[in-house]
Amino acid sequence: MEFKLEDIEETFNGEIVSKISSNEYLIKIQDKEHHLQILDINSRGMEFVLDNHYHNVNYLENQTGEMKIVLDGVSLTINKNSKLDKIVYKSSGGADAGSAQKNLKSQIPGKVVSIEVKVGDKIKKDDVVCVLESMKMQVSVKSHKDGEVKNLKIKEGNSVNKNDILAEIE
Numbered sequence: 535m536e537f538k539l540e541d542i543e544e545t546f547n548g549e550i551v552s553k554i555s556s557n558e559y560l561i562k563i564q565d566k567e568h569h570l571q572i573l574d575i576n577s578r579g580m581e582f583v584l585d586n587h588y589h590n591v592n593y594l595e596n597q598t599g600e601m602k603i604v605l606d607g608v609s610l611t612i613n614k615n616s617k618l619d620k621i622v623y624k625s626s627g628g629a630d631a632g633s634a635q636k637n638l639k640s641q642i643p644g645k646v647v648s649i650e651v652k653v654g655d656k657i658k659k660d661d662v663v664c665v666l667e668s669m670k671m672q673v674s675v676k677s678h679k680d681g682e683v684k685n686l687k688i689k690e691g692n693s694v695n696k697n698d699i700l701a702e703i704e
Contacts (some may be wrong), residue, residue, distance in 0.1 A: 580602075588628055600671070625652035636699045638678060640694045649690055651701070655683045664688060677703060 551560040557572045565641050573581040579592040594602040594609075601612045644666035661681075662674045685702040688694060 572601060572671045585697055595670075635678060636684075637699045637700055638663060638675065638703055638704060640666065640675065640696060640698045640700050642666060642668045642673060643693070643695050644673070645693050648688050649686065649688060651683050651686070653683050653686055657681065657683060657703065664692065679703060 547565075548561060548563045551562050551567060553559055556570075559570045559572075561568050561570050565580045568585050571583040573583065575581075577593070579590070581588070581590050589606055592604045594604065603610050603612065606692070637638050638685050645668075647665040647667045649664045651657055651661070657663070657677050659677055661677045664675050664679050666673050666675060681703040683701055687701060694700065
């Protein structure tokens with residue numbers, strides 16, 4: 535899994551290498567192995583020992599793309615998938631889709647928070663078409679190509695499913 539700390543450009547990769555016991559793991563962070571023992575874990579946080587050093591984490595917010603925590607008294611925001619916006623963009627018709635694709639589709643289920651365009655608007659590739667909220671996280675859905683908004687299939691406040699057509703752009 536990939537993590538990115540707020541205000542730090544470096545991305546950290548972490549994985550569980552093996553489970554030693556019910557609460558002990560061998561983990562790898564940035565290609566270095568560490569011993570992790572979980573002492574207590576619940577909905578408010580966790581206590582753990584990492585390489586013989588005690589740590590305490592309190593969860594402040596946990597959303598799809600990021601998590602706000604206090605680790606040993608220091609506030610941190612962790613971007614759980616630093617490429618989430620690129621994944622949503624590509625899956626909604628961006629990047630490799632080219633100009634042949636007419637429909638802009640939702641890659642995630644969510645609620646339409648706002649619509650930034652109207653029928654007849656001329657838009658450019660990467661212009662924000664709408665904003666969706668999913669699991670308390672807002673994601674901007676961008677146009678996959680230059681064109682004109684021919685039809686909007688969404689209304690503010692309505693819910694959309696994954697792969698629903700949001701707009702037709704020609």
